[in-house]
Amino acid sequence: FTFFLSFLFDQVDFAFTVWQSFPERIVGYPARSHYWDSSRSRWGYTSKWTNEYSMVLTGAAFYHRYYHYLFTHYVPASLLTMVDRMANCEDILMNFLVSAVTKQPPIKVTQKKQYKETMMTQVLIDGLTTGRTMTHCMNAFSHWLGFMPLVHSQMRLDPVLFRDQVSILRKKYRDIERL
DSSP: OOOHHHHHHHHHHHHHHHHOOOTTSSSEOOEEEEEETTTEEEEEOOOOOOOOOOOGGGGGEOHHHHHHHHHHHHHOOOEEEEEEEEEEEHHHHHHHHHHHHHHHHHEEEEEOOOHHHHHHHHHHHHHHHHHHHHHHHHHHHHHHHHHOOOOBBBHHHHHHHHOOOSSSGGTTTHHHHOO
């Protein structure tokens, strides 16, 4: 249990360190993406595990408090009511807001592979239960802004070089590599 907490602390500490270098962006994990569904003429949402993303879920992310201020004071009450009623989409709205201001994508930090299986299970659940909700939210938010602000990225930042020749005792984020 102690090992797991140390591992978790290292991941959070690394994400915070990255955010300090990019305080205008959302930094975190896991990632999601948007796409244009030409058959339905609307934006779509996907949580498939790929190399490309345009959003980072805010439940495990760092962002500047200025964006929280914009979220609570700039976003129309009707959209906030929609988000509250659905009990979902606040992370999508935050990504829309930050990308609209910065014109840049969020930054994804590495998630260890053992979480991939758990994430893939969540992808199936997300796709079945919330896919329509997320798509509805994305289209409502892009309509409000008048454009799609989300930007795709393939950048991922890793805290360590795996399988390198440096002793694990000399690395700052030792426990991430051990798992």
